[in-house]
Amino acid sequence: MSAVVWVDGTLHSANAPVLQAGNHGVTVGDGVFETLAVRDGDPFALTRHLVRLQYSLDRMGMQAVDIPFVRSGIREVLEAEPADVARLRITVVSGPGPMGSVRGTGKPNVIIWGGPGSAPGACRAVRAPWKRNERSAIAGVKSTSYAENVVMAQFAAKQGADEALMSNTFGYLCEGTGSNVFIERRGEVVTPPLSSGCLAGITRGLVLEWGAKAGMPVRVAAPGELEMAVLDEVRHGDAFAAVSSSTRGLAPVVWLDGADLREGPLLRRVGELYESHADVEHDPPPPRTRATV
Numbered sequence: 001m002s003a004v005v006w007v008d009g010t011l012h013s014a015n016a017p018v019l020q021a022g023n024h025g026v027t028v029g030d031g032v033f034e035t036l037a038v039r040d041g042d043p044f045a046l047t048r049h050l051v052r053l054q055y056s057l058d059r060m061g062m063q064a065v066d067i068p069f070v071r072s073g074i075r076e077v078l079e080a081e082p083a084d085v086a087r088l089r090i091t092v093v094s095g096p097g098p099m100g101s102v103r104g105t106g107k108p109n110v111i112i113w114g115g116p117g118s119a120p121g122a123c124r125a126v127r128a129p130w131k132r133n134e135r136s137a138i139a140g141v142k143s144t145s146y147a148e149n150v151v152m153a154q155f156a157a158k159q160g161a162d163e164a165l166m167s168n169t170f171g172y173l174c175e176g177t178g179s180n181v182f183i184e185r186r187g188e189v190v191t192p193p194l195s196s197g198c199l200a201g202i203t204r205g206l207v208l209e210w211g212a213k214a215g216m217p218v219r220v221a222a223p224g225e226l227e228m229a230v231l232d233e234v235r236h237g238d239a240f241a242a243v244s245s246s247t248r249g250l251a252p253v254v255w256l257d258g259a260d261l262r263e264g265p266l267l268r269r270v271g272e273l274y275e276s277h278a279d280v281e282h283d284p285p286p287p288r289t290r291a292t293v
Contacts, residue, residue, distance in 0.1 A: 122253075
């Protein structure tokens with residue numbers, strides 16, 4: 001199938017010219033986005049993604065968008081190719097602007113892409129030689145300024161991996177280029193705190209919530225608890241790792257820096273729990289307040 005694109009209320013073919021060359025989203029990456037999996041024709045965790053989209057807009061200082069308008073665009077995209085859309089991407093760019101960092105005053109453009117999509121069932125990872133700046137102005141924002149992640153993803157691909165795992169500037173485990181990280185050791189599963197600079201992943205949040213409700217030993221690590229050296233434990237088989245994202249779910253890391261790894265038994269159970277919930281709860285309600293851990 002060819003992808004379906006909806007821009008500011010109108011459906012377009014995937015190759016249609018829909019943005020001006022001077023759009024600030026093109027010239028300086030001034031925008032935010034969300035990527036969603038589609039399960040049985042439903043955009044998974046849509047409300048949570050829209051809450052995070054608005055959070056990113058607020059953090060970027062961009063104009064708010066009409067959320068019901070975005071929802072209507074998603075419906076139109078899904079109805080155009082009801083059987084074939086497996087992935088959705090919502091992108092909001094700030095619109096035409098000057099050839100510099102200062103933003104223009106025009107109305108943002110809302111772009112919704114729907115098309116095929118798949119993610120590996122397991123993760124092959126390398127450690128990135130670069131660090132995530134947890135003190136960045138856009139730390140934790142789902143920004144279209146993704147060049148840093150592109151460089152790290154290319155670094156991983158050249159080594160036969162599909163993800164690069166990085167530390168923050170203090171040397172603590174942070175995240176992957178497009179995923180959160182979970183570590184199984186000492187009978188529990190832990191994930192880096194948001195203070196590490198990682199994204200507040202939708203799947204990360206659901207794994208924590210659903211795991212806790214089921215009484216499983218899944219928690220957020222204390223600040224400074226997970227040093228990057230924990231990946232040495234993973235590589236030597238003394239601990240296990242998995243990555244999470246909206247398209248991957250919770251996927252085991254089965255290869256790290258050239259070494260084959262086993263899947264963690266507790267991580268497997270947590271992943272099965274996540275899938276069983278996701279199969280029936282297509283739009284789990286967001287927490288009352290945004291998580292800060």
